Amino acid sequence: MSLHNNELVSIVDDDPLVRAATSSLVRSFGWDARVFASAAEFLASDALERTRCLVCDVQMPDTDGIALLGTLGRQGIRIPTIFITAFATARIRERVPAGAALCLIEKPVDAAELEAWIRRALDHR
Template sequence: MDLEEQCVSPEAVICVVDDDDEVRESIGTFFRAAGIKVAKFGSAEDLLAWPNLPTMRCLITDLTMSGMDGLELQRELRRRGREVPVILMTAFPTAEVRERAEAQGVSSFVAKPTDPETLLAKLEALLSW
C-alpha cells in the first residue's frame, strides 16, 4: 500500500487493488487529477488489513493476482459486511469469467489494458456523481 494514500480522513475513497504497479499508479494518478480520493493496494490482503476500510465507497480490482483474486476479495468483503460496488478488471475477458463475475454480483467488468477514462465513466455511473 502506498503510505501517502492511507487516507486517514473519514472521506469516502475509491480503492484500487492490482498487483501491477504501473496499473495502480496510472489509475491512481488519473483519479487524483479528477479530484477523486483514491487508495491503492498491491494485494487483496493489503486492502483487507487497511484500518480505513469503512471509508471505501467503491472497489476497482484485478481478477488475477497472486494470493487472493478479485472475486475472492469481493466474497471476503461481503463476509465482513462490506457491500460496495465492484469494478473487475481482467486481461482475460472470457465469457466464462464475465458470467462468474456477474453471478457473484460484480457491478461492472472491464478488459485490460483499461483506459482510465473508461473506469471513470463506470465509476460515475455506479456512484451517480
C-alpha cells in the same frame, strides 16, 4: 484536496504499473485514491470504512478479486466494485457472479469508461 471530499476509490491490483496508472487517473478525476498490492493488504487496511468504490483486478496471486468480494460480503461490507482484467475471456466473465460487480473492464482501461463507472458506483452507494 480532492474535488469530491471523502470519496475514496481503493485500487487493488498486483501489477505496480496498473496501480500507479489507475490511481493517477482516479486522482485526475478529482477523487482520493489508495492502492493495494493484494486483497490481504486491502483487508488489513484502515481504508475499508472510507472506500466508496473498489477497482479490483480479477486475477491476482493468493486471493483473487472474486474471492475478495466474497470475503467482504461475508463480513457484511458492501462496496460497489469495478473489476478490471487483462484477460476478459468467456471463462473469466463466467466466474464473475451476476450482480457481484458493477462491471468488468478490460485492460488497458479506457479513462472515460472508468470515470463513468466510478460515477455510477458512487451514485449507487
